[in-house]
Amino acid sequence: MTVGGAPVAVVTGGARRLGRHLCEVLAARGYRVVIVYRSSASEAASLCAELAAQGHVARSIQADISVRADVEQLFSDVASHEGRVDLLLNNVGNYNPQDVTRLDPDVWDATIASNLSGAYYCCYHALRLLPDGGQIISIGMAGLEGIRANRRGADYYVSKTGLLVITRALAAGYADRQIRVNMVSPGQLDNSIDLPPPDEIGREVPIGRAGTMRDISQAVEYLLDAPYVTGVNIDVSGGYRL
Numbered sequence: 001m002t003v004g005g006a007p008v009a010v011v012t013g014g015a016r017r018l019g020r021h022l023c024e025v026l027a028a029r030g031y032r033v034v035i036v037y038r039s040s041a042s043e044a045a046s047l048c049a050e051l052a053a054q055g056h057v058a059r060s061i062q063a064d065i066s067v068r069a070d071v072e073q074l075f076s077d078v079a080s081h082e083g084r085v086d087l088l089l090n091n092v093g094n095y096n097p098q099d100v101t102r103l104d105p106d107v108w109d110a111t112i113a114s115n116l117s118g119a120y121y122c123c124y125h126a127l128r129l130l131p132d133g134g135q136i137i138s139i140g141m142a143g144l145e146g147i148r149a150n151r152r153g154a155d156y157y158v159s160k161t162g163l164l165v166i167t168r169a170l171a172a173g174y175a176d177r178q179i180r181v182n183m184v185s186p187g188q189l190d191n192s193i194d195l196p197p198p199d200e201i202g203r204e205v206p207i208g209r210a211g212t213m214r215d216i217s218q219a220v221e222y223l224l225d226a227p228y229v230t231g232v233n234i235d236v237s238g239g240y241r242l
């Protein structure tokens with residue numbers, strides 16, 4: 001996959017939940033994993049220990065990706081230690097749903113700063129370290145393309161739709177270097193804070209069940225091995241809000 005040693009993956013929000021699972025999958029595929037966390041230091045340390053015990057190479061870095069200086073420092077650290085980034089996985093995505101009639105501007109600013117601006121800062125710096133053939137995969141939210149009205153979480157949906165726009169733009173901009181930029185979008189995962197009861201999930205999810213983290217990592221793994229796929233969003237959502 002790369003010249004000169006194991007490929008390097010940088011995973012934001014990598015210490016817990018979906019990000020942690022994706023780090024485990026990438027490590028098992030032979031990536032050196034850089035786990036980016038903001039406040040979950042002990043979870044990041046336990047993941048590093050878990051991966052090391054399995055013979056994988058991983059380390060963690062603390063950064064608040066909504067802060068430009070933190071992201072600059074993060075990638076400068078990666079440039080010094082790993083020397084390259086083969087895959088950036090933008091997994092951070094804060095969801096703090098409020099009704100749009102009461103959407104606090106502070107919540108708006110925080111969501112856009114972490115989910116959209118932060119992801120862009122990471123893309124900007126990672127692209128300076130990505131070799132030809134490198135990749136960016138961002139985690140989105142299914143059902144964006146119709147731009148449905150969602151009374152709850154408008155800030156979140158704006159951030160994820162914006163991420164899709166920048167995904168497509170970067171895919172077009174870097175295709176001449178065979179750098180691929182894509183998105184994988186869950187719908188309702190089985191760890192969602194918004195999960196309806198099992199007998200009601202079919203109203204929003206035609207397949208009739210919540211998604212698992214493995215459903216999402218399958219799509220990520222597909223993209224890792226798909227050299228002719230760029231600029232796409234894959235909804236992995238059981239048909240969420242079709």
Ligand SMILES: NC(=O)c1ccc[n+]([C@@H]2O[C@H](COP(=O)([O-])OP(=O)(O)OC[C@H]3O[C@@H](n4cnc5c(N)ncnc54)[C@H](OP(=O)(O)O)[C@@H]3O)[C@@H](O)[C@H]2O)c1
Binds near residue numbers: 016036040064142186
């Ligand atoms: N779970 C679902 O049902 C679902 C559905 C659709 C889409 N998604 C998307 O899937 C992705 C993962 O979801 P999740 O539920 O596993 O995520 P999560 O638990 O809400 O957040 C993942 C991590 O993001 C980190 N983070 C947040 N803001 C950050 C910042 N400014 N700088 C650095 N790290 C930051 C946090 O790290 P620390 O803990 O270190 O602070 C957190 O552990 C997100 O993009 C989400 O939008 C999830």
